Amino acid sequence: MSKKKKQDEQVKKEQAKAYEKYVKQFTPNPKYFSNAIKAFFIGGLVCTAALYLQNLFMAQGMMKKDAATAVTVILVCSAQLLTGIGWFDSIARFAGAGVIVPITGFANSMVSPAMEFKKEGLVLGSGAKLFTLAGPVLVCGISVSVIIGIIHLIIDK
Amino acid sequence: MDYLWAFIIGGLICVIGQLLMDFTKLTPPRILVIFVVAGAILTGLGLYQPIVDFAKSGATVPLPGFGYLLAKGAMDAVKIDGFMGALVGGLKETAAGITAAIVFGYIIALIFSPKPLR
Amino acid sequence: MVANKIGKHTVKFNNKPEILGTGSVVGVKEGEGPLGKRFDVVLEDDTFNEKTWEKAEIKMLSESILLSMKKAGKTEKEIDAIISGDLLNQLMSASFTARDFDVPFIGIYGACSTMTESMILGSVLVDGGYAENVVSAASSHFCTSERQFRNPLEHGNQRPPAAQWTATASGSVVIGITNKPNIVLTYATLGKVVDPGITDAHQMGAAMAPAALDTIHTHLLDTNREPAYYDLIITGDLGHIGKDILLDMSKNRGIDLEKVHMDCGVILYDEDQDTHSGGSGCGCSASVFAGHIYREILEGKLKKVLLVSTGALLSTTSTMQGDSIPGIAHAIAIEVEDS
Numbered sequence: 001m002s003k004k005k006k007q008d009e010q011v012k013k014e015q016a017k018a019y020e021k022y023v024k025q026f027t028p029n030p031k032y033f034s035n036a037i038k039a040f041f042i043g044g045l046v047c048t049a050a051l052y053l054q055n056l057f058m059a060q061g062m063m064k065k066d067a068a069t070a071v072t073v074i075l076v077c078s079a080q081l082l083t084g085i086g087w088f089d090s091i092a093r094f095a096g097a098g099v100i101v102p103i104t105g106f107a108n109s110m111v112s113p114a115m116e117f118k119k120e121g122l123v124l125g126s127g128a129k130l131f132t133l134a135g136p137v138l139v140c141g142i143s144v145s146v147i148i149g150i151i152h153l154i155i156d157k
Numbered sequence: 158m159d160y161l162w163a164f165i166i167g168g169l170i171c172v173i174g175q176l177l178m179d180f181t182k183l184t185p186p187r188i189l190v191i192f193v194v195a196g197a198i199l200t201g202l203g204l205y206q207p208i209v210d211f212a213k214s215g216a217t218v219p220l221p222g223f224g225y226l227l228a229k230g231a232m233d234a235v236k237i238d239g240f241m242g243a244l245v246g247g248l249k250e251t252a253a254g255i256t257a258a259i260v261f262g263y264i265i266a267l268i269f270s271p272k273p274l275r
Numbered sequence: 276m277v278a279n280k281i282g283k284h285t286v287k288f289n290n291k292p293e294i295l296g297t298g299s300v301v302g303v304k305e306g307e308g309p310l311g312k313r314f315d316v317v318l319e320d321d322t323f324n325e326k327t328w329e330k331a332e333i334k335m336l337s338e339s340i341l342l343s344m345k346k347a348g349k350t351e352k353e354i355d356a357i358i359s360g361d362l363l364n365q366l367m368s369a370s371f372t373a374r375d376f377d378v379p380f381i382g383i384y385g386a387c388s389t390m391t392e393s394m395i396l397g398s399v400l401v402d403g404g405y406a407e408n409v410v411s412a413a414s415s416h417f418c419t420s421e422r423q424f425r426n427p428l429e430h431g432n433q434r435p436p437a438a439q440w441t442a443t444a445s446g447s448v449v450i451g452i453t454n455k456p457n458i459v460l461t462y463a464t465l466g467k468v469v470d471p472g473i474t475d476a477h478q479m480g481a482a483m484a485p486a487a488l489d490t491i492h493t494h495l496l497d498t499n500r501e502p503a504y505y506d507l508i509i510t511g512d513l514g515h516i517g518k519d520i521l522l523d524m525s526k527n528r529g530i531d532l533e534k535v536h537m538d539c540g541v542i543l544y545d546e547d548q549d550t551h552s553g554g555s556g557c558g559c560s561a562s563v564f565a566g567h568i569y570r571e572i573l574e575g576k577l578k579k580v581l582l583v584s585t586g587a588l589l590s591t592t593s594t595m596q597g598d599s600i601p602g603i604a605h606a607i608a609i610e611v612e613d614s
Binding site: 011012013015016017019020022024026027028030035083084086088089092093096099100105107108112113115116117119122133157 | 296326327417422426428429430431432433434436437469472473474478481485516520523589599
Binding site: 084 | 165185197201223246
């Protein structure tokens with residue numbers, strides 16, 4: 001009985017795979033090349049601008065570490081402001097990973113759900129939804145950093 | 158010259174993200190997680206620091222740079238504080254960015270409302 | 276002995292339930308599309324002067340129901356039931372709309388197939404003599420379904436080519452019986468759930484096409500009709516990709532749909548409106564039928580229409596758990612009585 005069930009499942013899976021392949025010929029591909037070019041130039045531009053700002057701050061006498069932090073804060077805040085006035089989604093639709101992969105994408109993923117759920121209240125609406133998309137990033141990133149810290153503690157001894 | 162390398166490396170990291178999005182159907186949140194974790198692991202293995210030295214903002218501004226900061230913070234703090242350092246270091250290093258994102262993000266959310274797409 | 280069932284899954288309406296009037300309300304983007312002038316109301320602003328998107332959708336549904344009643348010449352007292360549904364959790368828009376009417380309410384969920392489902396149920400009630408006049412309606416709103424099923428509006432992302440655009444639209448139909456039957460609902464074929472195993476939540480057209488084909492095929496066999504019997508066989512929201520798949524699959528089964536088939540999701544938007552594969556949502560087939568198609572019938576351009584609303588019965592939970600997307604389609608035949 002269970003063997004037959006397993007067989008049925010196998011058949012279903014194969015049918016699904018065949019159908020998916022069949023569907024593929026009707027689905028236009030994303031514009032791989034032009035998307036990649038756009039992501040490269042916009043992403044590169046964001047990074048270059050960040051470096052320019054950092055150098056500017058350092059020329060004003062800021063420590064390198066503080067300057068880098070200040071740049072991060074500026075990038076985060078400007079991405080969030082752009083999200084607020086409704087421009088970021090249009091920019092991202094054009095630039096794709098060019099603005100999603102830099103820290104700007106992380107900033108956007110926090111504000112956008114918080115704005116969306118404002119009507120559900122400031123605590124369980126905006127307050128909670130601030131982390132629906134960014135939460136996983138923080139959870140995984142921080143967990144890995146702790147593990148790496150512990151591994152280094154063991155190795156260095 | 159610094160600017161050129163920041164541009165090229167930063168751009169390339171974004172291209173990797175774009176290719177992941179187009180080829181694998183991974184959603185942006187998943188890509189963010191993958192990049193941060195990858196950055197942290199590469200840092201732990203000592204492979205990301207050279208890229209940062211070389212490309213500066215080109216390596217720290219994209220999300221692997223966030224993972225890099227988390228891991229670097231933990232690794233540095235462990236040397237001084239031992240086990241507690243592993244718990245404190247990562248967040249301490251990135252505190253300014255995360256706090257800014259939370260506080261400013263919350264303020265923005267209070268001021269603005271979403272507009273329908275056209 | 277079942278009197279009104281023929282063939283496998285088809286019911287025949289013997290007492291000639293009719294469409295007495297329709298109402299359609301659509302959003303800004305839909306109004307800018309090629310069918311913009313074929314709807315009763317086009318919003319100037321997708322919020323409809325309401326505080327939340329949900330309230331806007333409720334107002335849209337309510338407005339289209341009122342319009343259809345007005346055009347049918349019926350008051351609230353003469354309506355025996357409102358059958359409607361939408362895409363939101365717990366049928367929020369439909370139930371909250373019914374709150375403002377002094378009429379019994381039947382809430383139904385058939386994803387984007389809701390419009391045909393409610394028209395079939397309405398016709399059954401009227402044909403069987405259980406109700407005199409029934410309102411069948413459905414609605415969807417881009418902003419309410421986007422936040423429930425996908426990402427926040429301001430979230431930066433790129434929609435893949437297969438993605439479809441949830442229509443901000445609502446449509447309503449009043450079904451009743453008169454002495455001089457004109458636009459009559461003759462047959463309805465209930466669809467069964469067909470799951471081709473698609474797991475990508477953006478490939479809705481592909482997930483629904485086999486269900487649409489199954490229902491159309493069953494309908495043609497049960498009624499012993501050829502596709503060419505109809506002036507138009509219009510599916511709900513397969514989109515460009517789903518339409519191509521349906522046509523290709525039907526050719527393989529020996530059914531020639533090419534000349535008579537259209538899809539509401541394909542005609543609702545222009546190609547340069549950046550909707551990718553076309554429109555979707557309950558409101559897509561509801562508004563296109565109640566607005567555009569009904570006008571074509573009134574103008575005498577169409578006499579025999581088969582409306583096949585298609586639905587993708589996925590939930591946010593099933594998608595996250597990696598389950599595939601079950602598809603469904605219901606069909607109802609609308610024919611102009613010769614006089």
